Amino acid sequence: MTRQPSHMDDRYTTSEKYVTLRGVAADARRRLSEVDWNYLQCGTGDEVTLRANIAAFDRYLFEAPLFTGVSNPTTATAVLGQELSFPAFVAPFGGGETVFHPDGHLALGRAAQSVGIGQMVPVAAAHSLEEVAQASTAASVFQMTFVGDEGAVLAMIHRAKAAGYRWICVTYSPIRQWRERMMEDRFTNRRDQGPANFGPDTSDPAMLRELLDFTQPRWTWEQAARVIAQSPLPCMIKGVMSVRDAKNALDAGAKALYVSNYGARTIDRTPTPVDMLPLVRDAVGPDIPIILDSGIRRGSDIATALALGANAVALGRVLALGLAADGENGVRRTLELLQREFWTTLGHLGCSSPAELTRDVLVGL
Numbered sequence: 001m002t003r004q005p006s007h008m009d010d011r012y013t014t015s016e017k018y019v020t021l022r023g024v025a026a027d028a029r030r031r032l033s034e035v036d037w038n039y040l041q042c043g044t045g046d047e048v049t050l051r052a053n054i055a056a057f058d059r060y061l062f063e064a065p066l067f068t069g070v071s072n073p074t075t076a077t078a079v080l081g082q083e084l085s086f087p088a089f090v091a092p093f094g095g096g097e098t099v100f101h102p103d104g105h106l107a108l109g110r111a112a113q114s115v116g117i118g119q120m121v122p123v124a125a126a127h128s129l130e131e132v133a134q135a136s137t138a139a140s141v142f143q144m145t146f147v148g149d150e151g152a153v154l155a156m157i158h159r160a161k162a163a164g165y166r167w168i169c170v171t172y173s174p175i176r177q178w179r180e181r182m183m184e185d186r187f188t189n190r191r192d193q194g195p196a197n198f199g200p201d202t203s204d205p206a207m208l209r210e211l212l213d214f215t216q217p218r219w220t221w222e223q224a225a226r227v228i229a230q231s232p233l234p235c236m237i238k239g240v241m242s243v244r245d246a247k248n249a250l251d252a253g254a255k256a257l258y259v260s261n262y263g264a265r266t267i268d269r270t271p272t273p274v275d276m277l278p279l280v281r282d283a284v285g286p287d288i289p290i291i292l293d294s295g296i297r298r299g300s301d302i303a304t305a306l307a308l309g310a311n312a313v314a315l316g317r318v319l320a321l322g323l324a325a326d327g328e329n330g331v332r333r334t335l336e337l338l339q340r341e342f343w344t345t346l347g348h349l350g351c352s353s354p355a356e357l358t359r360d361v362l363v364g365l
């Protein structure tokens with residue numbers, strides 16, 4: 001689905017509730033309690049990396065050329081075998097997303113479908129992977145942590161395939177995160193928002209215990225490679241933040257890479273994904289699909305990520321704000337505003353499609 005409004009430029013005439021993403025964020029801030037706001041926005045440690053993820057995008061400046069003849073660029077592209085109206089996926093954020101809106105990933109998926117982008121669904125979602133898959137056609141990637149029994153992990157991959165997912169996003173979760181805002185708030189997920197994929201009516205309650213029990217041994221690359229080799233769905237590996245791990249991931253059988261520091265929610269004082277991206281792209285060559293997230297807040301950030309080598313971005317907190325502001329409508333409007341600003345950026349950079357975004361559009365690269 002490559003839907004694109006014939007003319008995207010209704011900036012000053014729209015009757016929509018939100019004219020900019022600032023309006024969406026302000027509404028979300030008003031609606032969320034302090035505790036839930038902190039859950040969404042927090043990072044780890046001193047939040048050095050949280051700030052750096054945003055600031056990194058400000059360091060890449062565009063070179064806007066004159067007289068390129070481009071008037072109405074297309075924002076559409078195909079990534080991971082999926083036609084997208086612009087190069088973006090809903091990021092797999094879970095473990096309490098229904099504090100933002102009770103419909104959680106159901107609303108995210110419906111909004112993603114109406115705008116024409118993809119959705120990554122987390123294993124820790126408050127709705128089961130089947131419910132989310134049935135809610136829209138956007139749900140194409142299922143994120144799961146490789147932990148515990150290999151057979152149980154493979155069984156869950158088969159379950160995701162049966163539900164219609166086309167990719168597995170593999171994550172690694174070595175140990176608890178040091179999130180001081182949540183510690184000070186004594187944040188706990190309410191039971192009714194717990195991950196639905198591990199309920200008593202599923203076969204996997206043991207997996208949740210292992211996911212959260214950090215005394216359990218974590219997996220090695222050999223184990224990951226063994227399961228990827230048997231997986232009925234292609235796997236991408238999330239959290240690739242070095243050339244070494246890009247190579248490890250490809251050696252283990254990954255068919256795509258997901259450059260991310262999880263929005264600075266795992267460990268502080270790591271580099272930013274946007275700075276690591278060109279190194280990873282140079283190391284793996286042009287043909288491996290790369291998804292990037294962490295710090296995408298506006299349409300021009302998407303252009304920067306693509307210019308530095310990503311095929312698409314994933315959208316985390318920016319969509320959680322839309323969800324908190326106005327549920328499915330808030331997410332849909334957020335996506336429209338991101339797409340339109342991306343369209344504007346393409347036009348100013350003289351690019352008639354996302355494929356024309358290369359390092360040449362960035363000053364000094």
Ligand SMILES: Cc1cc2nc3c(=O)[nH]c(=O)nc-3n(C[C@H](O)[C@H](O)[C@H](O)COP(=O)(O)O)c2cc1C
Nearest residue numbers: 091092093094122124262263293294295296316317
């Ligand atoms: C509230 C919240 C919950 C998250 N839960 C998960 C999760 O269950 N699995 C996962 O792979 N990533 C999770 N993430 C990370 C996101 O998928 C994504 O990598 C991150 O939000 C990107 O950074 P950004 O929000 O600053 O753009 C979560 C992020 C947030 C904000």
